[in-house]
Amino acid sequence: MKGGSTPWPSTSVWEARLDRAKQLLADWLAELGFSGDPEMDQTPHRFTELMRGFVPQGDPPVPSTFPADGSGPVVLRDVPFHSLCVHHLLPFFGSATIAYRPWDRVAGFSSIAGVVGYWAQRPQLQERMAEQVADNLFQALEPQGLVVRLVARQLCMEMRGVRASGEAEVLAFRADAADLVPLARS
Numbered sequence: 001m002k003g004g005s006t007p008w009p010s011t012s013v014w015e016a017r018l019d020r021a022k023q024l025l026a027d028w029l030a031e032l033g034f035s036g037d038p039e040m041d042q043t044p045h046r047f048t049e050l051m052r053g054f055v056p057q058g059d060p061p062v063p064s065t066f067p068a069d070g071s072g073p074v075v076l077r078d079v080p081f082h083s084l085c086v087h088h089l090l091p092f093f094g095s096a097t098i099a100y101r102p103w104d105r106v107a108g109f110s111s112i113a114g115v116v117g118y119w120a121q122r123p124q125l126q127e128r129m130a131e132q133v134a135d136n137l138f139q140a141l142e143p144q145g146l147v148v149r150l151v152a153r154q155l156c157m158e159m160r161g162v163r164a165s166g167e168a169e170v171l172a173f174r175a176d177a178a179d180l181v182p183l184a185r186s
Contacts (some may be wrong), residue, residue: 025048054116065108078095080093081152085123085125090155091157092153093165096149099181130150144175145176149185
């Protein structure tokens with residue numbers, strides 16, 4: 001599956017990388033003219049720790065599945081997520097809706113939310129994230145059809161360039177999903 005993680009470095013290697021990143025960020029802020037503000041003294045440390053939370057760890061999750069009793073669609077709505085735009089490192093955040101029609105297995109709802117969270121935990125494109133969530137869930141569930149809908153505010157659009165607000169909607173489909181689209185959008 002595209003976009004998985006790389007092996008986590010040893011603690012000593014990781015700590016050395018964090019120290020170097022903090023110094024580079026402090027130097028960068030000084031070059032931009034942000035030195036001398038005592039409120040920013042800890043900014044390199046805080047930002048480095050923030051970014052540490054966006055370093056993927058481990059392989060993509062495999063959702064827990066259970067035998068399905070019926071053949072009706074399953075819809076999980078409004079799963080919150082937040083990520084960083086891969087181009088500008090500015091936040092984008094919103095919610096995911098996943099709709100699928102099972103054959104004989106359903107996923108635990110918390111497992112589905114875990115898949116969304118895993119793919120959001122990195123600098124990301126909203127479009128790519130939708131595809132990765134869809135691939136991850138389709139591989140695990142092998143449903144008749146699946147739709148992933150991500151609706152998000154993109155702060156890279158709101159804070160720079162056109163400075164326009166609004167929500168971006170992205171849909172990713174797998175197999176026979178035409179009848180699931182209205183369920184994902186309602």
